Amino acid sequence: MTSTKHTLSVLVENKPGVLARISALFSRRGFNIDSLAVGPTEHPEISRMTVVVDVDLLPLEQVTKQLNKLVEVLKVVELDPLSSVTSQVVLVKVRAEASQRSGILETAQMFKAKIVDTTPEAMTLQVYGNSDKISAMLEILQPYGIKELVQSGVVAIGRGPRSITDRSRH
C-alpha cells in the first residue's frame, strides 16, 4: 500500500495571524491535517511549520500552490521521507503498580524513553522518534493501562548540509 501522507515544511514570516491563515486554508478546502508543528527557526523573523497531510498527489499540488499564494509564506518544501529525518515527542502516563515497574522500565530502555515523573501509582515516559517507533512503544505499554497521552506534532528536516531557510532568504 502506498502512503498518501506527505510532509511539508512551510517557512513563514513570524507574525501574528499566520498560523490561523494557514490552518484556515486547510480546513476551508477540506484537507485533513495529520499533524502540525510550529516553532521559530534560527532566524527570529522566520517560523517553520511542519505539516503532515493525508492527500493524493493532485490535491497535494493544490495545497502547495494555495500555501504559496499566502503573502506571509516564504517557502513550501515537500520533504522526501527517504532523505529526511522526522521526530516527534510523546509524553505517556501509564499505570505503574510496584509489580509492573520493572516491565515498564524495560520497555522504556528498549525505546530509549526517559522516565520524567514517578508516583506510587503511575509513571510518565517521554519518548522521541518517528511515528512507527512511537506506536510500537505504545502498543507494548497498552496492557499496563495508559492513563494519559500527549503527542507533539511531527517535526522534520532534510538530511545533509543544505538548509531550506538559507535558500528562502534572497
Added chain:
Amino acid sequence: MARPNEGHTVTDTRSSTPSPAAVARRAEAARSVPEQVTGASSLVRALEHVGAQVVFGIPGGAILPAYDPLMDSTTVRHILVRHEQGAGHAAEGYASATGKVGVCMATSGPGATNLVTAIADAHMDSVPMVAITGQVASGSIGTDAFQEADIRGITMPVTKHNYLVTDADDIPRVIAEAFHIASTGRPGPVLVDIAKDALQATTTFRWPPRYDLPGYHPVTRPHAKQIREAVKLMAASERPVIYAGGGVIRSGGHAELLRLAELTGIPVVTTLMARGAFPDAHDLHLGMPGMHGSVAAVTGLQRSDLLITIGARFDDRVTGQLASFAPGARVIHADIDPAEISKNRVADVPIVGDARAILAELISAVEAGEGPAAEVVPRRYAAWAATTKGWTQDFPVGYQPHSADALMPQEVIRRIGEIAGPEAVYAAGVGQHQMWAAQFIDYERPHSWLNSGGAGTMGYSVPAAMGAKVGEPDRAVWAIDGDGCFQMTNQELATCVINDIPIKVAIINNSSLGMVRQWQSLFYNERYSNTDLHTSVGNRIPDFVKLAEAYGCVGLRCEHPDDLEATIREAMSINDRPVVIDFVVERDAMVWPMVPAGVSNDAIQVARDTAPVWDREDSEAVEQPEDADQDGK
C-alpha cells in the same frame, strides 16, 4: 502649508511590471520630508501618494479619526454611500471600469461586516480593491467592545491578503503594500483594519515606505520553454479554440488577444468575465461559453482538440460536468495564479505569467515562424474556423416573442445596447437579466461589461454602475438590473443624485426572482415557491417610478414594445441626474441556450426541449426538438 511634492502621486497601479528605472523615478518624485502627523493624517497622506482618487465609504466611531483629515484632502474624493455594501461594489465598479485600484472605507463591527459581501465578490472576480476599516482601540480588541468584530479573521478566506494595524508607524507601509498586493499578480481585495488608537497616535510620515513582503513574488514573465511547448501543441492541432477569461481584461491584454487570433485564425470564446476582451463583431468570435453560452462557443470548446486557455479558470459554469468537458482537447493553460493551473482540468502545457505578457510572447513566437511555429497559420485552421462560423450563423442567440403586446426582456436589453453603443459601460445584477445582458449587448472593447461572475452577488449593479460612472464620467453607464437585485442596493441612488453621478438604471421587471423562477419552471414543475416579488404583475410594490422620483432621479416606465425606442432615447438624453426605467417585461421569458446544471455541455439546449442536431454536415446543423435526437444516443 504646502505639502512637499504635492500632486506627485503613484497613479500607475495597473502595470504589474514597471521597469526598475520607472520605480526609482516614481519613488524619487513621491519622496516626502518626514513630518509629525497623526496616524489618521498618515493614512490620508498615504492614500494621496498611492494615487487613490476616490474613496467610497461611511464614517463611524472607530474610523472617525480618519474622516477628519480626509475632509481636507484635495486629491482624495470621498463619496458618502448609504450602505457599506454599496461602498464595496462601487469600489469594484470603479476598478473594473478603469483598471485602477478601487477603495472603500467603513467603521468597525457592522460597518466592516457590511463590506464582506463586496470583498468576497472582488475576491472571486480578481478585482483590485483596498478596503480600509476602523477597529476598536487596540487595548479593547478581544474584549467584545462596542462595535467590535474580528474583520481580519472574518475576511481571511475572501481577501488576497489582510492586515490589522495597531501601530501608527506601520500605516504608510501597510497602505503601500496593500495597493501593491491588490494591483499586482492576480489582482484581488486587500483589507486594512486600523485600530482607533493607531489613527489617533502621533507618528512620523515618510514616503515612500519600504515594502516588507519577503514572501510575495508574483511571476509575470512566462517561461520561454513553455511558450515553445504551447506553440508546438498549436502546430499539432486542427481544431484549436482560444478560451479567453477575465485575466485578459485585468491584464490589459485585449489588443494582444486580437493580434494572436488574427495572426493564427484561431476562433475565440470570451467567458462571462471576459466579455469585451475580444470584439463581439469579429469573425473569429464564437461568443460566450458555458451554461448560457452560445451554441458556437459551447460546441466549439466541446469539439476542439486544443484549448488555448488565457486567464480563465475552468469555472463549473463554463465546463458543466467536468469529466465530459472538451473531452478530445489538449490544454494550454496560461494564468498568473499558479494555483489555478490544473486545479479543475489538468493542463498539458502550464504557463504561469501575466496574460498580456503571455499573449505577447505567443505572438512573437508565431511571428518568428521557426520550427513548429511555421505551422501556426490561418490556413491550417481554416476549415475549422469555417465550421465554427457556420454554427455562429445557424444558432445566433435569439428569443421567441410572447405576443405582439409583450415587452420582451431580451429586446429591451438588445435595444439599450444598440442605442447606448459600445462606448457605454454596462453593469448587470445577477440572474436572467445578467445573462441576457451578456448575450444581447455587443461588447467591442474591454472594461465595458461589469458583473459579479464568481460570487453571483445580487445587488451588484447599481453601486457598481455608480463606481464606474465616477471613474469614467464621460461614458454613459447603464445598470442593467432585475427587480429583485435592484431592491437590494437601490438606496445608492441617493448617493448618485447627491454626488452628481448620472447613471442610467434599466430595471428588467418581470415581477419575480427571474432565474430562480426559470429553474422552478424547468425543474420544479412550475411550482413558484417564493419567487413572486409583486413589483409589476398584480401590484407595484414598490412603484419604481415613484421610488426613483423620491430619490430625485427621473423615473420612467415602459410597458409596450412600441414605446421602447423612445424611452431609451429619452433616458440617453438626460445627463443631469440618474434615470431609472421600469421596463415591465414578459415574466415567462427564459434564458436560452442553456446547459442544465450537472450534465455535459453536449446536452446544450437552444430552447426548451430543443437541442441542435449534428448528424449532418456540421455547418448545416439545424435545430430539432430534443426527442428527435434521442435515437442517436
